[in-house]
Amino acid sequence: MAQQILKTAAIEKSSHLEYFNIATSVDCVLFGYEQKQLKVLVIKSDLQEFMGLWSLPGDFVRVDEDIDDASYRVLQQRTGLNDVYLEQVHAFGSVNRHPSGRVITIAYYSLIDITNHQLRLTDNELHWHPVFELSKMAFDHKLILDTCLQRLQEKVMEQPVVFNLLPGKFSLRELQDVNEAILGVELDRRNFRKRISLKNWLEDLNEMEEDVPHRPGKLYKLKDELLRHGKKELHEIS
Amino acid sequence: MAQQILKTAAIEKSSHLEYFNIATSVDCVLFGYEQKQLKVLVIKSDLQEFMGLWSLPGDFVRVDEDIDDASYRVLQQRTGLNDVYLEQVHAFGSVNRHPSGRVITIAYYSLIDITNHQLRLTDNELHWHPVFELSKMAFDHKLILDTCLQRLQEKVMEQPVVFNLLPGKFSLRELQDVNEAILGVELDRRNFRKRISLKNWLEDLNEMEEDVPHRPGKLYKLKDELLRHGKKELHEIS
DNA sequence: ATACAATATGTACTAATAACACAATAGCTC
DNA sequence: GAGCTATTGTGTTATTAGTACATATTGTAT
Incomplete structure (x- = not known):
């Protein structure tokens, strides 16, 4: 019957350096979403080992910083935004995933309304790239991208996340286009509208599209109480 | 137009020490599952700061070890098992979650057939505790437990995971009991059986329960091709 | 005025879910 | 072994969600 030895945290730390x-x-x-395409913000890798390849924006977590805060910091640095929905997806920790040493990374995804927010283009190697036109990336970033994309696809028709990709006012056609761009499939218009109206997410603005070369559609907005921003987490809304 | 400076990984590492x-x-x-209760393996904290509180089994990730391997190592250490399904759920990284210093932890969950596998009881402070009778735990382990429980609840009726909690042969009543223990609700027997039969997960063994003080039920097993063990990942089985 | 392009809308079929009741069987007791 | 008890096994109906599919309407452009 081994006698348990109690340690203080300080002792433990020194024994585990x-x-x-x-x-x-x-x-x-x-x-992001632009020209009917789902896009992702990528940056040219600055490591010689990955020269010419795109990588995801990221940074080391600081010793005095929560991991969620670190991801908001990266978001803020690259886009100037700090009030959008950001969700942790998965930790990636293969031994050799990073050539600089042992680096475990935690992946987050977020949805950005490209058209209404200017990037902080610190250099022209940062840009919005069509998601489905990236095959090889630096590090294990292709795997990370695919994992986050899959998560987004699982959520998109179930929870009101996709509205972060759109301006505040949008038509049902625009909403459907976004969903199709994310899922990579075509959806039946009538069934799509029925599903959306069943969810009860939208508020009819009694306004119409303008300057479209055809019959204009009605404009809607997401109900205020369903907006996700900052770190607020809304769970399981139907 | 800032000129990009290429660094080798070695240079980067030295600048980020x-x-x-x-x-x-x-x-x-x-x-685990025992006496119609969902249980979780806990161990008395060996830190003075958390004296008397239960904590989850865990360990530091070694520099030369994948994070998934680290979780399998912990599992093996505590249960002697290495061929069960283990799933990563979430990384927890608040600055002050660990009194010994800055420690980010990655949470995994697994399902163990308690009755068929002896624990490696290195000391008697390790035991199976009813999940719903834990209110306060060491560190942020209550939050970690709740997060993993929620994930399990989401999966249990959708994917064939729960069979890892049961012996190889089981009756439908036993299966229903497990589901009820996990979800914390009662289920209608006829509807439950219909749902399960729709999933087509089970193989009828043409055997009967024995030594039960009532009409015995038929015994089933999970179809071989649906067994999850080791690191194999089966996705989206209906 | 006509052609065009996209919007708006409804029905019939199928699948899944939820509520609900009764007959059959084995062990146990007396 | 008769009767009691506990639990198995099974099916129908009503409701809801999902899928496939066609026609009339409205505004712009020529």
Whole structure:
């Protein structure tokens, strides 16, 4: 019957110093929507090992910073935004995933209304790239992107997340286009509208599209109480 | 137009040494089922700060070890098992979650057939505790437990995971009991059986329960091709 | 005025879910 | 072994969600 030896945290830390040898980073999959395409914000890798390849924006987690805060910091740095929905998806921790040493990364995704927010283009190597036109990326970033995309696809018809990709006012056609761009399939218009109206997410603005070369559609907005911004988490809304 | 400076990984590592100051751990929520209750394997905290509180089994990730391997190592250490389904759920990284220093932890859950596998009881402070009778735990382990429980509840009726909690042969009543223990609700027997038969997960063994003080039920097993073990991942089985 | 392009809308079929009741069987007791 | 008890096994109806599919309407452009 082994007698349990109680340790203080301070003693424990000194006995485990060798484990403080792994860095932690966050990587952000920032999705946008433009010209009927789902896009993701990527940046040219600055490592010689990955020269010419795109990578996801990310950074090391600081010792005095929560991991969620680190991802908001990356988001803010790259887009100037700090009030959008950001969701943790998965941690990636293969031993050799990063050539600089042992780095475990935690992946987040977010949805950005490209057209209404200017990027902080610190250099022209940062840009919005069509998601389905990226095959090879630096590090394991293709895997990270695919994992986040899959999560987004699972959520898109179930929870009101996709509205972050759109301006405040939109037509049902625009909403359907976004959904199709994310899912990579075509949807039946009548069934789509029925599903959306069943969800009861939208408020009819009694306004019409303008300057379209055809019969204009009605404009809607997401109900205020369903807006997700900042760190607020809304769970399981139907 | 800032000129991009290419760095080698080696140069980058030396310039970021201050970030290699955060430890990474894994914590495992090992669920079991016994006496119609959902249980979780817990261990008395060995830190003075949390004296008397239960904590989840976990360990630091080693520098030369994948994070998934670390969770399998913890599982093996505590239960002697290495061929069960283990799923990553979430990373927890508040600055002050661990009194020994900055430790980010990655949570996994797994399902164990308690009755058929002896624990490696290195000391008697390790035991199976009813999940719904834990209110306060060491560190943020209550939050981790709740997060993993929620994930399990979401999956249990959709994917064939729960069979890992049961022996190889079981009756439909036993299966229903497990589901009820996980979800914390009562289910209608006829509807439950219909749903299960629709899933087509089970194989009728043409055997009967024995030594029950009532009409015996038929015994079933999970179809071989649906067994999840080791690191194999089966996705989206209906 | 006509052609065009897209909007708006409804019905019939199928699948899944939820509520609900009764006959059959094995062990146990007396 | 008669009767009691506990639990198995099974089916119908009503409701809701999902899928496939066609026609009339409205505004712009020529």
